[in-house]
Amino acid sequence: MNIPSKLIEEAVEEVSKLPGIGKKTALRLVLHLIKQDAKATYGLSDALKNLRENITHCTVCHNLSDDTVCSICSNTHRDHKTVCVVEDVRDVMAIENTMQYRGVYHVLGGVISPMNRIGPDQLTIESLLQRLTGNQVEEVILALSTTMEGDTTAFYLSKKIKTLEVKITAIARGIPLGGELEYADEITLGRSIITRTLLEA
Amino acid sequence: MYIEKLNVLNFKNYSSEEISFSPEINLVTGLNGSGKTNLLDAIHCLSLGKSAFSTQEQNLILTNQPFLSALGFFQKGNKSYEVRYDYQKGSKKVILLDGKAYDRLSDHIGRFPVVLINPDDQKIIREGSEERRKFFDQLFCQIDHQYLTQLMHYMHLLKQRNALLKEWKEGITKKDFVLLDSYDAPLIRLNDELHQKRKQYTQHFLTYFLLQYKKLTEDKEHMNIVYQSDLFKSDFPGLFQKNRERDQILERTTLGIHKDDFLFTLGEQTVKHYGSQGQQKSFVIALKLAQLEMMREFSKTEPILLLDDIFDKLDDERIHHLVHNIAGTTKGQIFITDARPERSMEIIRLLKREIRIFHIDKGKVI
Numbered sequence: 153m154n155i156p157s158k159l160i161e162e163a164v165e166e167v168s169k170l171p172g173i174g175k176k177t178a179l180r181l182v183l184h185l186i187k188q189d190a191k192a193t194y195g196l197s198d199a200l201k202n203l204r205e206n207i208t209h210c211t212v213c214h215n216l217s218d219d220t221v222c223s224i225c226s227n228t229h230r231d232h233k234t235v236c237v238v239e240d241v242r243d244v245m246a247i248e249n250t251m252q253y254r255g256v257y258h259v260l261g262g263v264i265s266p267m268n269r270i271g272p273d274q275l276t277i278e279s280l281l282q283r284l285t286g287n288q289v290e291e292v293i294l295a296l297s298t299t300m301e302g303d304t305t306a307f308y309l310s311k312k313i314k315t316l317e318v319k320i321t322a323i324a325r326g327i328p329l330g331g332e333l334e335y336a337d338e339i340t341l342g343r344s345i346i347t348r349t350l351l352e353a
Numbered sequence: 354m355y356i357e358k359l360n361v362l363n364f365k366n367y368s369s370e371e372i373s374f375s376p377e378i379n380l381v382t383g384l385n386g387s388g389k390t391n392l393l394d395a396i397h398c399l400s401l402g403k404s405a406f407s408t409q410e411q412n413l414i415l416t417n418q419p420f421l422s423a424l425g426f427f428q429k430g431n432k433s434y435e436v437r438y439d440y441q442k443g444s445k446k447v448i449l450l451d452g453k454a455y456d457r458l459s460d461h462i463g464r465f466p467v468v469l470i471n472p473d474d475q476k477i478i479r480e481g482s483e484e485r486r487k488f489f490d491q492l493f494c495q496i497d498h499q500y501l502t503q504l505m506h507y508m509h510l511l512k513q514r515n516a517l518l519k520e521w522k523e524g525i526t527k528k529d530f531v532l533l534d535s536y537d538a539p540l541i542r543l544n545d546e547l548h549q550k551r552k553q554y555t556q557h558f559l560t561y562f563l564l565q566y567k568k569l570t571e572d573k574e575h576m577n578i579v580y581q582s583d584l585f586k587s588d589f590p591g592l593f594q595k596n597r598e599r600d601q602i603l604e605r606t607t608l609g610i611h612k613d614d615f616l617f618t619l620g621e622q623t624v625k626h627y628g629s630q631g632q633q634k635s636f637v638i639a640l641k642l643a644q645l646e647m648m649r650e651f652s653k654t655e656p657i658l659l660l661d662d663i664f665d666k667l668d669d670e671r672i673h674h675l676v677h678n679i680a681g682t683t684k685g686q687i688f689i690t691d692a693r694p695e696r697s698m699e700i701i702r703l704l705k706r707e708i709r710i711f712h713i714d715k716g717k718v719i
Contacts, residue, residue, distance in 0.1 A: 308534075
Protein backbone atom coordinates (compact mmCIF):
# COMPACT_ATOMS: atom_id res chain seq x y z
CA MET A 153 0.00 0.00 0.00
CA ASN A 154 1.34 3.36 -0.98
CA ILE A 155 0.75 5.93 1.73
CA PRO A 156 2.05 9.42 1.03
CA SER A 157 2.39 10.43 4.68
CA LYS A 158 4.99 8.87 6.91
CA LEU A 159 2.90 9.74 9.97
CA ILE A 160 -0.16 7.98 8.64
CA GLU A 161 1.92 5.03 7.54
CA GLU A 162 3.32 4.57 11.03
CA ALA A 163 -0.11 4.71 12.61
CA VAL A 164 -1.52 2.26 10.06
CA GLU A 165 1.39 -0.08 10.73
CA GLU A 166 0.65 -0.15 14.46
CA VAL A 167 -3.12 -0.50 14.14
CA SER A 168 -2.85 -3.32 11.60
CA LYS A 169 -0.85 -5.37 14.11
CA LEU A 170 -4.10 -5.93 16.00
CA PRO A 171 -5.83 -9.26 15.41
CA GLY A 172 -8.53 -9.22 12.73
CA ILE A 173 -7.40 -5.90 11.32
CA GLY A 174 -5.77 -5.67 7.92
CA LYS A 175 -3.98 -2.76 6.30
CA LYS A 176 -7.12 -1.39 4.63
CA THR A 177 -9.22 -1.44 7.78
CA ALA A 178 -6.34 0.11 9.69
CA LEU A 179 -6.13 2.95 7.19
CA ARG A 180 -9.88 3.53 7.44
CA LEU A 181 -9.64 3.74 11.24
CA VAL A 182 -6.68 6.08 11.14
CA LEU A 183 -8.33 8.41 8.59
CA HIS A 184 -11.44 8.37 10.71
CA LEU A 185 -9.51 9.54 13.75
CA ILE A 186 -7.90 12.37 11.75
CA LYS A 187 -11.29 13.54 10.61
CA GLN A 188 -12.64 13.59 14.18
CA ASP A 189 -11.89 16.15 16.82
CA ALA A 190 -8.41 15.75 18.35
CA LYS A 191 -10.12 14.81 21.63
CA ALA A 192 -11.21 11.49 20.17
CA THR A 193 -7.62 10.47 19.42
CA TYR A 194 -6.35 11.62 22.81
CA GLY A 195 -9.22 9.82 24.50
CA LEU A 196 -8.21 6.61 22.76
CA SER A 197 -4.48 6.91 23.31
CA ASP A 198 -4.93 7.93 26.95
CA ALA A 199 -7.28 5.03 27.57
CA LEU A 200 -4.85 2.59 26.02
CA LYS A 201 -1.90 4.00 27.92
CA ASN A 202 -3.81 3.97 31.13
CA LEU A 203 -4.93 0.42 30.48
CA ARG A 204 -1.42 -0.80 29.79
CA GLU A 205 0.02 0.90 32.87
CA ASN A 206 -2.61 -0.08 35.35
CA ILE A 207 -4.19 -3.35 34.32
CA THR A 208 -3.13 -6.23 36.50
CA HIS A 209 -4.12 -9.74 37.44
CA CYS A 210 -6.21 -10.27 40.54
CA THR A 211 -4.00 -11.97 43.11
CA VAL A 212 -6.88 -14.17 44.22
CA CYS A 213 -8.58 -15.38 41.05
CA HIS A 214 -6.09 -14.27 38.34
CA ASN A 215 -8.78 -12.48 36.41
CA LEU A 216 -7.75 -9.24 34.73
CA SER A 217 -8.30 -6.47 37.24
CA ASP A 218 -7.82 -2.77 37.99
CA ASP A 219 -6.63 -3.49 41.51
CA THR A 220 -4.64 -6.19 43.21
CA VAL A 221 -7.96 -7.82 44.12
CA CYS A 222 -10.63 -7.69 41.42
CA SER A 223 -14.15 -6.31 41.83
CA ILE A 224 -15.68 -9.78 41.95
CA CYS A 225 -13.31 -11.14 44.59
CA SER A 226 -13.69 -8.02 46.76
CA ASN A 227 -17.47 -8.03 46.54
CA THR A 228 -18.74 -9.17 49.96
CA HIS A 229 -22.23 -9.83 48.60
CA ARG A 230 -20.96 -12.65 46.46
CA ASP A 231 -20.82 -16.23 47.61
CA HIS A 232 -17.17 -16.91 48.40
CA LYS A 233 -17.93 -20.51 49.29
CA THR A 234 -18.35 -21.36 45.61
CA VAL A 235 -15.47 -21.11 43.12
CA CYS A 236 -16.01 -21.48 39.40
CA VAL A 237 -12.89 -22.58 37.50
CA VAL A 238 -12.58 -21.25 33.94
CA GLU A 239 -9.92 -21.07 31.24
CA ASP A 240 -9.70 -17.36 30.61
CA VAL A 241 -11.20 -13.91 31.14
CA ARG A 242 -13.69 -14.27 28.33
CA ASP A 243 -15.26 -17.21 30.11
CA VAL A 244 -15.73 -15.09 33.24
CA MET A 245 -17.58 -12.52 31.17
CA ALA A 246 -19.72 -15.15 29.48
CA ILE A 247 -20.82 -16.59 32.82
CA GLU A 248 -21.34 -13.13 34.33
CA ASN A 249 -23.64 -12.30 31.44
CA THR A 250 -25.91 -15.19 32.35
CA MET A 251 -26.70 -13.39 35.68
CA GLN A 252 -27.12 -16.88 37.13
CA TYR A 253 -23.97 -17.10 39.15
CA ARG A 254 -23.24 -15.37 42.43
CA GLY A 255 -20.04 -17.16 43.41
CA VAL A 256 -16.43 -16.23 42.65
CA TYR A 257 -14.02 -17.38 39.96
CA HIS A 258 -10.62 -18.86 39.37
CA VAL A 259 -8.99 -18.21 35.98
CA LEU A 260 -6.57 -20.97 34.96
CA GLY A 261 -5.06 -19.16 32.00
CA GLY A 262 -5.47 -22.12 29.65
CA VAL A 263 -5.73 -25.90 29.63
CA ILE A 264 -3.12 -28.63 29.98
CA SER A 265 -1.54 -29.66 26.68
CA PRO A 266 1.96 -31.21 26.77
CA MET A 267 2.14 -30.98 22.95
CA ASN A 268 2.01 -27.20 23.31
CA ARG A 269 4.28 -27.25 26.33
CA ILE A 270 1.51 -26.25 28.70
CA GLY A 271 1.64 -28.23 31.92
CA PRO A 272 0.04 -27.62 35.33
CA ASP A 273 2.92 -25.29 36.21
CA GLN A 274 2.12 -22.94 33.36
CA LEU A 275 -1.40 -22.53 34.74
CA THR A 276 -2.68 -21.15 38.03
CA ILE A 277 -3.45 -24.61 39.42
CA GLU A 278 -1.11 -24.40 42.42
CA SER A 279 -2.75 -21.13 43.46
CA LEU A 280 -6.20 -22.75 43.13
CA LEU A 281 -5.20 -25.64 45.37
CA GLN A 282 -3.85 -23.22 47.98
CA ARG A 283 -7.04 -21.26 47.78
CA LEU A 284 -9.03 -24.39 48.53
CA THR A 285 -6.85 -25.57 51.41
CA GLY A 286 -8.06 -24.68 54.83
CA ASN A 287 -10.31 -22.01 53.40
CA GLN A 288 -14.08 -21.88 53.56
CA VAL A 289 -14.68 -22.96 49.98
CA GLU A 290 -17.40 -25.60 49.84
CA GLU A 291 -17.85 -26.18 46.13
CA VAL A 292 -15.68 -25.99 43.03
CA ILE A 293 -17.47 -25.79 39.71
CA LEU A 294 -15.37 -26.83 36.72
CA ALA A 295 -16.52 -24.81 33.69
CA LEU A 296 -13.94 -25.82 31.08
CA SER A 297 -14.29 -26.32 27.34
CA THR A 298 -15.54 -29.69 26.23
CA THR A 299 -12.39 -30.39 24.25
CA MET A 300 -10.05 -33.28 25.00
CA GLU A 301 -7.63 -30.85 26.69
CA GLY A 302 -10.48 -29.42 28.74
CA ASP A 303 -11.45 -32.92 29.81
CA THR A 304 -7.88 -33.81 30.73
CA THR A 305 -7.58 -30.64 32.80
CA ALA A 306 -10.89 -31.33 34.51
CA PHE A 307 -9.82 -34.89 35.31
CA TYR A 308 -6.48 -33.67 36.67
CA LEU A 309 -8.11 -31.00 38.82
CA SER A 310 -10.72 -33.35 40.20
CA LYS A 311 -7.96 -35.77 41.25
CA LYS A 312 -5.99 -32.98 42.89
CA ILE A 313 -9.00 -31.49 44.65
CA LYS A 314 -10.40 -34.82 45.79
CA THR A 315 -8.13 -34.92 48.83
CA LEU A 316 -9.31 -31.52 50.02
CA GLU A 317 -12.88 -32.31 51.07
CA VAL A 318 -14.43 -29.84 48.70
CA LYS A 319 -17.45 -30.71 46.60
CA ILE A 320 -16.53 -30.83 42.90
CA THR A 321 -19.10 -30.27 40.18
CA ALA A 322 -18.88 -29.71 36.44
CA ILE A 323 -21.24 -27.69 34.28
CA ALA A 324 -23.82 -29.80 32.44
CA ARG A 325 -23.42 -30.56 28.77
CA GLY A 326 -26.34 -30.97 26.49
CA ILE A 327 -28.78 -29.69 23.97
CA PRO A 328 -28.74 -25.91 23.40
CA LEU A 329 -31.93 -24.01 24.10
CA GLY A 330 -34.11 -23.63 21.02
CA GLY A 331 -32.09 -26.37 19.33
CA GLU A 332 -33.76 -29.15 17.44
CA LEU A 333 -32.76 -32.65 18.40
CA GLU A 334 -32.13 -33.86 14.87
CA TYR A 335 -29.40 -31.27 14.44
CA ALA A 336 -27.59 -32.09 17.67
CA ASP A 337 -24.43 -34.13 17.18
CA GLU A 338 -24.55 -37.75 18.32
CA ILE A 339 -22.11 -37.37 21.18
CA THR A 340 -23.92 -34.42 22.76
CA LEU A 341 -27.28 -36.06 22.29
CA GLY A 342 -25.95 -39.34 23.65
CA ARG A 343 -24.59 -37.62 26.73
CA SER A 344 -27.83 -35.73 27.23
CA ILE A 345 -29.71 -39.00 27.31
CA ILE A 346 -27.32 -40.49 29.85
CA THR A 347 -27.28 -37.40 32.09
CA ARG A 348 -31.01 -36.70 31.72
CA THR A 349 -32.71 -34.80 34.52
CA LEU A 350 -35.83 -35.56 36.50
CA LEU A 351 -38.75 -33.51 35.29
CA GLU A 352 -40.89 -32.19 38.09
CA ALA A 353 -44.43 -31.24 37.31
CA MET B 354 -24.71 -45.66 -5.56
CA TYR B 355 -22.71 -44.35 -8.51
CA ILE B 356 -20.91 -41.28 -9.74
CA GLU B 357 -22.59 -39.72 -12.77
CA LYS B 358 -20.20 -36.98 -13.62
CA LEU B 359 -16.78 -35.81 -12.50
CA ASN B 360 -15.37 -32.36 -12.99
CA VAL B 361 -11.72 -31.78 -12.14
CA LEU B 362 -9.76 -28.57 -12.08
CA ASN B 363 -5.98 -28.55 -11.59
CA PHE B 364 -6.14 -32.06 -10.17
CA LYS B 365 -2.78 -33.81 -10.59
CA ASN B 366 -2.13 -33.84 -14.36
CA TYR B 367 -5.65 -32.69 -15.31
CA SER B 368 -6.02 -28.97 -15.89
CA SER B 369 -9.75 -28.96 -16.59
CA GLU B 370 -11.90 -31.91 -17.53
CA GLU B 371 -15.49 -33.02 -17.24
CA ILE B 372 -16.39 -36.67 -17.68
CA SER B 373 -19.72 -38.49 -17.62
CA PHE B 374 -19.59 -42.10 -16.50
CA SER B 375 -21.62 -45.21 -17.03
CA PRO B 376 -23.41 -46.41 -13.89
CA GLU B 377 -22.06 -49.86 -14.74
CA ILE B 378 -18.55 -50.42 -16.05
CA ASN B 379 -16.02 -47.76 -16.96
CA LEU B 380 -12.79 -48.83 -18.59
CA VAL B 381 -10.03 -46.23 -18.44
CA THR B 382 -7.17 -46.79 -20.85
CA GLY B 383 -4.04 -44.94 -21.83
CA LEU B 384 -0.28 -45.14 -21.66
CA ASN B 385 1.62 -45.31 -18.39
CA GLY B 386 1.71 -41.86 -16.84
CA SER B 387 -1.24 -40.55 -18.86
CA GLY B 388 -3.37 -40.06 -15.73
CA LYS B 389 -5.59 -43.15 -15.47
CA THR B 390 -4.97 -43.67 -11.79
CA ASN B 391 -5.35 -39.95 -11.08
CA LEU B 392 -8.92 -40.18 -12.28
CA LEU B 393 -9.64 -42.92 -9.76
CA ASP B 394 -7.85 -40.92 -7.10
CA ALA B 395 -10.16 -37.94 -7.72
CA ILE B 396 -13.12 -40.23 -6.99
CA HIS B 397 -11.29 -41.52 -3.91
CA CYS B 398 -10.78 -37.93 -2.70
CA LEU B 399 -14.47 -37.14 -3.09
CA SER B 400 -15.44 -40.23 -1.15
CA LEU B 401 -12.90 -40.28 1.65
CA GLY B 402 -11.73 -36.69 1.73
CA LYS B 403 -8.18 -37.75 1.01
CA SER B 404 -6.02 -39.13 -1.71
CA ALA B 405 -5.23 -42.84 -1.78
CA PHE B 406 -1.64 -42.15 -2.71
CA SER B 407 -0.47 -38.88 -1.27
CA THR B 408 -0.76 -37.63 2.28
CA GLN B 409 0.07 -34.07 1.32
CA GLU B 410 -2.65 -32.15 -0.43
CA GLN B 411 -0.27 -29.85 -2.20
CA ASN B 412 1.09 -32.77 -4.18
CA LEU B 413 -2.36 -33.18 -5.71
CA ILE B 414 -2.32 -29.77 -7.36
CA LEU B 415 -1.30 -29.43 -10.99
CA THR B 416 2.22 -27.99 -11.21
CA ASN B 417 2.40 -24.21 -10.87
CA GLN B 418 -1.27 -23.82 -9.96
CA PRO B 419 -2.45 -22.33 -6.67
CA PHE B 420 -5.49 -24.54 -6.05
CA LEU B 421 -7.45 -27.61 -7.08
CA SER B 422 -11.10 -28.50 -7.15
CA ALA B 423 -12.86 -31.78 -7.82
CA LEU B 424 -16.61 -31.94 -8.19
CA GLY B 425 -18.58 -35.17 -8.30
CA PHE B 426 -22.24 -35.73 -9.05
CA PHE B 427 -23.42 -38.82 -7.22
CA GLN B 428 -26.63 -40.78 -7.44
CA LYS B 429 -27.63 -42.57 -4.28
CA GLY B 430 -31.04 -44.06 -3.58
CA ASN B 431 -32.76 -42.02 -6.33
CA LYS B 432 -31.30 -38.80 -5.03
CA SER B 433 -28.60 -36.61 -6.51
CA TYR B 434 -25.73 -35.31 -4.44
CA GLU B 435 -22.98 -32.92 -5.32
CA VAL B 436 -19.68 -33.45 -3.53
CA ARG B 437 -16.87 -30.96 -3.89
CA TYR B 438 -13.28 -31.21 -2.73
CA ASP B 439 -11.38 -27.92 -2.69
CA TYR B 440 -7.84 -27.25 -1.70
CA GLN B 441 -5.89 -24.06 -1.95
CA LYS B 442 -2.18 -23.89 -1.17
CA GLY B 443 -1.64 -22.66 2.37
CA SER B 444 -5.20 -23.19 3.56
CA LYS B 445 -7.18 -26.16 4.79
CA LYS B 446 -8.96 -28.47 2.41
CA VAL B 447 -12.72 -28.16 2.34
CA ILE B 448 -15.35 -30.74 1.49
CA LEU B 449 -18.77 -29.51 0.51
CA LEU B 450 -21.96 -31.52 0.18
CA ASP B 451 -24.49 -29.80 -2.06
CA GLY B 452 -22.59 -26.54 -1.65
CA LYS B 453 -22.41 -26.65 2.13
CA ALA B 454 -19.04 -27.20 3.79
CA TYR B 455 -18.79 -29.81 6.52
CA ASP B 456 -17.93 -28.54 9.99
CA ARG B 457 -15.90 -31.68 10.49
CA LEU B 458 -14.36 -33.61 7.63
CA SER B 459 -15.00 -36.80 9.55
CA ASP B 460 -18.76 -36.32 9.10
CA HIS B 461 -18.30 -37.06 5.41
CA ILE B 462 -16.56 -40.40 5.89
CA GLY B 463 -18.66 -43.39 4.90
CA ARG B 464 -21.45 -41.52 3.12
CA PHE B 465 -20.21 -42.27 -0.38
CA PRO B 466 -18.33 -45.54 0.01
CA VAL B 467 -15.65 -46.61 -2.45
CA VAL B 468 -13.24 -49.53 -2.46
CA LEU B 469 -9.95 -49.22 -4.28
CA ILE B 470 -7.92 -52.22 -5.37
CA ASN B 471 -4.41 -51.33 -6.38
CA PRO B 472 -1.07 -53.15 -6.84
CA ASP B 473 0.17 -51.19 -3.82
CA ASP B 474 -2.22 -53.17 -1.63
CA GLN B 475 0.36 -55.94 -1.41
CA LYS B 476 1.93 -53.92 1.37
CA ILE B 477 -0.99 -54.87 3.60
CA ILE B 478 0.58 -58.32 3.68
CA ARG B 479 4.26 -57.55 3.20
CA GLU B 480 4.85 -54.53 5.37
CA GLY B 481 4.53 -53.81 9.07
CA SER B 482 1.50 -53.94 11.31
CA GLU B 483 0.73 -50.28 10.63
CA GLU B 484 -0.48 -51.10 7.12
CA ARG B 485 -2.86 -53.74 8.43
CA ARG B 486 -4.23 -51.45 11.13
CA LYS B 487 -4.70 -48.78 8.46
CA PHE B 488 -6.65 -51.18 6.26
CA PHE B 489 -8.98 -52.35 9.01
CA ASP B 490 -9.34 -48.93 10.60
CA GLN B 491 -10.34 -47.38 7.31
CA LEU B 492 -13.02 -50.02 6.92
CA PHE B 493 -14.28 -49.83 10.51
CA CYS B 494 -14.33 -46.03 10.42
CA GLN B 495 -16.51 -46.09 7.35
CA ILE B 496 -19.04 -48.48 8.79
CA ASP B 497 -19.10 -47.11 12.34
CA HIS B 498 -18.89 -43.39 12.88
CA GLN B 499 -18.47 -43.78 16.61
CA TYR B 500 -15.42 -45.96 16.00
CA LEU B 501 -13.93 -43.09 14.00
CA THR B 502 -14.49 -40.55 16.78
CA GLN B 503 -13.16 -42.91 19.43
CA LEU B 504 -10.07 -43.65 17.35
CA MET B 505 -9.37 -39.96 16.74
CA HIS B 506 -9.83 -39.29 20.43
CA TYR B 507 -7.47 -42.16 21.29
CA MET B 508 -4.76 -41.00 18.89
CA HIS B 509 -4.95 -37.47 20.22
CA LEU B 510 -4.62 -38.54 23.85
CA LEU B 511 -1.76 -40.83 22.90
CA LYS B 512 0.11 -37.94 21.28
CA GLN B 513 -0.40 -35.83 24.42
CA ARG B 514 0.76 -38.65 26.68
CA ASN B 515 3.87 -39.27 24.60
CA ALA B 516 4.64 -35.54 24.56
CA LEU B 517 4.37 -35.57 28.35
CA LEU B 518 6.70 -38.58 28.67
CA LYS B 519 9.20 -36.81 26.44
CA GLU B 520 9.09 -33.67 28.57
CA TRP B 521 9.68 -35.74 31.68
CA LYS B 522 12.65 -37.47 30.14
CA GLU B 523 14.12 -34.18 29.01
CA GLY B 524 13.56 -32.78 32.48
CA ILE B 525 11.50 -29.86 31.20
CA THR B 526 8.74 -30.51 33.70
CA LYS B 527 8.72 -32.30 37.00
CA LYS B 528 7.02 -35.68 37.10
CA ASP B 529 3.43 -35.35 38.14
CA PHE B 530 1.81 -38.76 38.26
CA VAL B 531 -1.66 -37.33 38.72
CA LEU B 532 -1.28 -35.77 35.28
CA LEU B 533 -0.19 -39.10 33.81
CA ASP B 534 -3.29 -40.63 35.44
CA SER B 535 -5.36 -38.03 33.63
CA TYR B 536 -4.22 -39.52 30.34
CA ASP B 537 -4.13 -43.15 31.41
CA ALA B 538 -7.70 -43.34 32.66
CA PRO B 539 -9.37 -42.30 29.38
CA LEU B 540 -6.79 -44.22 27.34
CA ILE B 541 -7.50 -47.43 29.22
CA ARG B 542 -11.23 -46.95 28.68
CA LEU B 543 -10.83 -46.19 24.95
CA ASN B 544 -8.44 -49.13 24.56
CA ASP B 545 -11.13 -51.41 25.82
CA GLU B 546 -13.90 -49.89 23.71
CA LEU B 547 -11.87 -49.93 20.49
CA HIS B 548 -10.58 -53.42 21.20
CA GLN B 549 -14.09 -54.81 21.63
CA LYS B 550 -15.09 -53.29 18.30
CA ARG B 551 -12.03 -54.52 16.48
CA LYS B 552 -12.64 -57.99 17.84
CA GLN B 553 -16.26 -58.00 16.82
CA TYR B 554 -15.72 -56.46 13.36
CA THR B 555 -12.74 -58.68 12.51
CA GLN B 556 -14.85 -61.74 13.25
CA HIS B 557 -17.60 -60.39 11.04
CA PHE B 558 -15.09 -59.54 8.32
CA LEU B 559 -13.59 -63.02 8.43
CA THR B 560 -16.78 -64.72 7.29
CA TYR B 561 -16.93 -62.48 4.20
CA PHE B 562 -13.25 -62.94 3.59
CA LEU B 563 -13.24 -66.72 3.69
CA LEU B 564 -16.10 -66.93 1.22
CA GLN B 565 -14.33 -64.56 -1.15
CA TYR B 566 -11.03 -66.38 -0.91
CA LYS B 567 -12.66 -69.72 -1.62
CA LYS B 568 -14.30 -68.29 -4.70
CA LEU B 569 -11.05 -66.80 -5.98
CA THR B 570 -8.85 -69.88 -5.77
CA GLU B 571 -8.91 -73.64 -5.85
CA ASP B 572 -6.74 -73.52 -2.76
CA LYS B 573 -7.51 -76.15 -0.18
CA GLU B 574 -5.32 -74.44 2.40
CA HIS B 575 -7.08 -73.03 5.39
CA MET B 576 -6.74 -69.25 5.47
CA ASN B 577 -7.30 -67.25 8.62
CA ILE B 578 -7.06 -63.78 10.06
CA VAL B 579 -5.98 -63.67 13.68
CA TYR B 580 -6.49 -60.46 15.56
CA GLN B 581 -3.62 -59.87 17.96
CA SER B 582 -3.75 -57.33 20.74
CA ASP B 583 -2.27 -56.47 24.12
CA LEU B 584 -5.85 -56.25 25.25
CA PHE B 585 -6.23 -60.04 25.14
CA LYS B 586 -3.81 -60.29 28.08
CA SER B 587 -5.55 -60.51 31.41
CA ASP B 588 -5.89 -57.34 33.47
CA PHE B 589 -4.91 -54.82 30.82
CA PRO B 590 -5.40 -51.81 33.15
CA GLY B 591 -2.96 -53.34 35.63
CA LEU B 592 -0.50 -54.13 32.85
CA PHE B 593 -0.76 -50.62 31.49
CA GLN B 594 -0.05 -49.27 34.95
CA LYS B 595 2.93 -51.60 35.39
CA ASN B 596 4.36 -50.55 32.05
CA ARG B 597 4.56 -46.91 33.05
CA GLU B 598 8.20 -47.16 34.03
CA ARG B 599 9.12 -48.66 30.67
CA ASP B 600 7.06 -46.00 28.92
CA GLN B 601 8.96 -43.29 30.75
CA ILE B 602 12.31 -44.66 29.65
CA LEU B 603 11.24 -45.13 26.05
CA GLU B 604 9.30 -41.83 25.98
CA ARG B 605 6.31 -43.47 24.36
CA THR B 606 3.32 -45.61 25.17
CA THR B 607 4.27 -49.23 24.66
CA LEU B 608 0.95 -50.96 25.26
CA GLY B 609 -2.40 -50.53 23.61
CA ILE B 610 -4.47 -50.94 20.48
CA HIS B 611 -2.06 -48.78 18.52
CA LYS B 612 0.21 -51.84 18.66
CA ASP B 613 -2.43 -54.30 17.46
CA ASP B 614 -1.77 -56.55 14.51
CA PHE B 615 -3.76 -58.81 12.26
CA LEU B 616 -1.96 -62.04 11.46
CA PHE B 617 -2.75 -63.59 8.08
CA THR B 618 -2.21 -67.33 8.15
CA LEU B 619 -2.22 -70.17 5.68
CA GLY B 620 -2.56 -73.45 7.53
CA GLU B 621 0.06 -73.21 10.25
CA GLN B 622 2.18 -70.66 8.42
CA THR B 623 2.07 -66.97 7.70
CA VAL B 624 0.96 -65.69 4.33
CA LYS B 625 3.66 -63.03 4.50
CA HIS B 626 6.50 -65.56 4.66
CA TYR B 627 5.13 -68.70 3.07
CA GLY B 628 2.38 -67.61 0.70
CA SER B 629 3.19 -67.82 -3.00
CA GLN B 630 2.90 -64.71 -5.17
CA GLY B 631 -0.42 -65.95 -6.48
CA GLN B 632 -1.74 -66.75 -3.03
CA GLN B 633 -0.73 -63.32 -1.77
CA LYS B 634 -2.41 -61.62 -4.69
CA SER B 635 -5.62 -63.57 -4.20
CA PHE B 636 -5.45 -62.91 -0.48
CA VAL B 637 -5.33 -59.16 -0.99
CA ILE B 638 -8.16 -59.16 -3.50
CA ALA B 639 -10.27 -61.26 -1.15
CA LEU B 640 -9.53 -58.72 1.62
CA LYS B 641 -10.74 -55.92 -0.59
CA LEU B 642 -13.84 -57.67 -1.84
CA ALA B 643 -14.73 -58.61 1.73
CA GLN B 644 -14.30 -54.94 2.57
CA LEU B 645 -16.76 -54.08 -0.17
CA GLU B 646 -19.31 -56.58 1.09
CA MET B 647 -19.02 -55.38 4.66
CA MET B 648 -19.37 -51.75 3.59
CA ARG B 649 -22.42 -52.60 1.56
CA GLU B 650 -24.00 -54.34 4.54
CA PHE B 651 -23.45 -51.45 6.93
CA SER B 652 -23.99 -48.49 4.62
CA LYS B 653 -26.93 -50.14 2.87
CA THR B 654 -25.63 -48.74 -0.36
CA GLU B 655 -23.56 -50.29 -3.14
CA PRO B 656 -19.96 -49.03 -2.92
CA ILE B 657 -18.12 -47.91 -6.05
CA LEU B 658 -15.32 -50.30 -6.96
CA LEU B 659 -12.08 -48.85 -8.30
CA LEU B 660 -9.80 -51.43 -9.91
CA ASP B 661 -6.44 -49.88 -10.58
CA ASP B 662 -4.12 -51.86 -12.81
CA ILE B 663 -4.95 -55.18 -11.17
CA PHE B 664 -4.65 -57.33 -14.28
CA ASP B 665 -0.95 -56.71 -14.44
CA LYS B 666 1.13 -59.90 -14.33
CA LEU B 667 -1.96 -62.11 -14.46
CA ASP B 668 -2.58 -64.61 -17.25
CA ASP B 669 -5.83 -64.49 -19.20
CA GLU B 670 -7.37 -67.33 -17.28
CA ARG B 671 -6.74 -65.64 -13.95
CA ILE B 672 -8.11 -62.35 -15.26
CA HIS B 673 -11.17 -64.20 -16.45
CA HIS B 674 -11.68 -65.80 -13.09
CA LEU B 675 -11.13 -62.53 -11.25
CA VAL B 676 -13.51 -60.49 -13.40
CA HIS B 677 -16.13 -63.18 -13.06
CA ASN B 678 -15.76 -63.08 -9.31
CA ILE B 679 -15.95 -59.32 -9.07
CA ALA B 680 -19.05 -59.27 -11.21
CA GLY B 681 -20.56 -61.84 -8.88
CA THR B 682 -19.70 -59.70 -5.86
CA THR B 683 -20.98 -56.32 -6.95
CA LYS B 684 -23.75 -55.09 -9.19
CA GLY B 685 -22.52 -51.58 -8.58
CA GLN B 686 -20.42 -49.16 -10.54
CA ILE B 687 -16.93 -50.31 -11.46
CA PHE B 688 -13.90 -48.41 -12.75
CA ILE B 689 -11.07 -50.36 -14.34
CA THR B 690 -7.75 -48.96 -15.49
CA ASP B 691 -5.60 -50.93 -17.86
CA ALA B 692 -2.68 -49.87 -20.03
CA ARG B 693 -3.43 -52.72 -22.42
CA PRO B 694 -7.22 -52.65 -22.83
CA GLU B 695 -7.46 -55.25 -25.58
CA ARG B 696 -6.77 -58.09 -23.14
CA SER B 697 -9.31 -57.03 -20.49
CA MET B 698 -11.88 -55.76 -22.98
CA GLU B 699 -12.78 -59.17 -24.34
CA ILE B 700 -13.21 -60.64 -20.91
CA ILE B 701 -15.26 -57.74 -19.60
CA ARG B 702 -17.57 -57.94 -22.59
CA LEU B 703 -18.60 -61.38 -21.45
CA LEU B 704 -20.28 -59.79 -18.43
CA LYS B 705 -22.91 -58.31 -20.71
CA ARG B 706 -23.09 -55.04 -18.82
CA GLU B 707 -22.91 -51.51 -20.14
CA ILE B 708 -19.31 -50.52 -20.75
CA ARG B 709 -18.01 -47.05 -21.42
CA ILE B 710 -14.41 -46.64 -22.51
CA PHE B 711 -12.25 -43.60 -21.84
CA HIS B 712 -8.94 -43.09 -23.46
CA ILE B 713 -6.63 -40.80 -21.57
CA ASP B 714 -3.68 -38.94 -22.97
CA LYS B 715 -1.62 -36.49 -20.92
CA GLY B 716 -4.46 -35.50 -18.62
CA LYS B 717 -7.07 -35.26 -21.37
CA VAL B 718 -9.93 -37.57 -22.26
CA ILE B 719 -9.93 -38.23 -25.99
